[in-house]
Structure formats: structure tokens, C-alpha cells
Amino acid sequence: MKKILKYVIADIIQNKIVIIYTLLLLTISFSVFSLESSAAKGMASLLNLVLLIVPLICIIFSTIYIYNSAEFIELLVSQPLKRKTLWLSLFGGLASSLSIAFLIGVGVPVLIYHADLTGLVLVLSGLFLTIVFVSIALWAAGMTRDKAKGIGWAIALWLFFALIFDAIVLFLLFQFQDYPLENAMVVMSFLNPIDLSRIQILLQMDISALMGYTGAVFQEFFGSLNGIVISFAGLILWIFIPLFFSLRRFAKKDL
Secondary structure, eight states: OHHHHHHHHHHHHTOHHHHHHHHHHHHHHHHHHHHSSSHHHHHHHHHHIIIIIHHHHHHHHHHHHHHHTHHHHHHHHTSSOOHHHHHHHHHHHHHHHHHHHHIIIIIHHHHHHOOSHHHHHHHHHHHHHHHHHHHHHHHHHHHOSOHHHHHHHHHHHHHIIIIIHHHHHHHHHHHTTTSOOHHHHHHHHTTOHHHHHHHHHHHHTTOGGGGHHHHHHHHHHHSSHHHHHHHHHHHHHHHHHHHHHHHHHHHHOOO
């Protein structure tokens, strides 16, 4: 497993797309902090980058990488090697490489300009989202052997978590506005890894007051140490659940 993991990491780190991705994140992060009048405004500007662009790049790149490595995967499957070991090695290589890219591109500037709890939560949330969407990408790639359909599934899943889920939540809020839905909102936030990360970052930025009474409920639940631990535990589940289903699919898949 270590040999495959090292090979995958070395292969991805040398990939031009990953190098461009790292440099792009680094350029945007330094530019944001340099152009804004305060580091706090720079953090707010980085929020959409971490919550939307990072998951999009991770899920698309990981899905394409799995399809482009089809011959390599088939070769390794023909060897006396467990499929579980192979799949976990691919996941570990993708997650590690893209996490390193994120740490260099966003983590370094944030720690230089905003090295406090808010900056730490932003970086940790970005790392978790990176790994979560690599896991979801493996699940999408395992659904079909057709590359176009697989990439389509990946983009559709990103669209759902980034945009459609929030639209559904807003629709439910308007439809049932006469009922107390604040506690239900807390539960629903665990159904979307992007929302979980967004809530934690906004609470650390003290912007929860702009969210009204719902923000007060989020502050009460997620603002405590137990709430932070529970929210990151939810993100860990978002890593393992798609990975588990993709692993089961790959173990039974006819290559």
C-alpha cells in the first residue's frame, strides 16, 4: 500500500493542473490580503474560494484522475493485491496531494496574515472539504464506467451541495415559516458538508448576528467547544460514508 500511495502522490504532485491550482490559490490568497484594508475583510473574501472553488476543483480533478488511471488500476487489480488496498491508496494519494496544495495555496497566506482561531478554522474547514470531495469524487467515479457520465455525476453532486441544497432549505423555510424550524435547521446543516464548514467559519468571524434568530441558535449549538467537535465529527462522517460506498462498489465492479 505504501508503494502505491507514494507513486500516486508523486504522480499527482508533478501534475501541471495541481501545480497551477496551487499557484492560483497562492496568488489569489496573497492578492486578497494585500488589496483589502484589513485581514478580517481578506478572510471574508477567501470564504467563497474555500467553500465553492476548492470543492469544485477537488471533485472534478479526482474524478478525471480515476478515469485516466483506468489502465493502471486494471494492471494492479490483476496482481495479488486486495482491491480495498488499491482503492484506499488512490484515495490517500489524491487526498494528501490536494491537501498539500491547499495548505500551500491558502494555509500559508492565512497563517501569515490571520494566525488566530478564525484562520485555523478556515484552514481546517478547507482541508476537510478537500478530503470530503475527493471521497465523493471516488463515489461518483465508481457509479459508471463512462467518463462523461462520471464527470457529469461529479459536477451534479457539487452543484447540489454548493447551490441546490441551500435553495431547498430556503424553500422549506418560506413554506413553513410559521413553525419553529431553528432546531431542524441545525439537523439539516449536517446533511451538507459545505454548510457545516460555512457555519463554523461565519461563527468564528462573529457574523452570526446577521443570520437573525437562526444565527443565535447556530451560535448556541456550534459556538461551544462541543459544537465545534460535533461539526468536525460530521465532516469526518462525510469523508468515510462516500468512501465506504465507493469501496463496496469497486470491490464488486467488473473491470
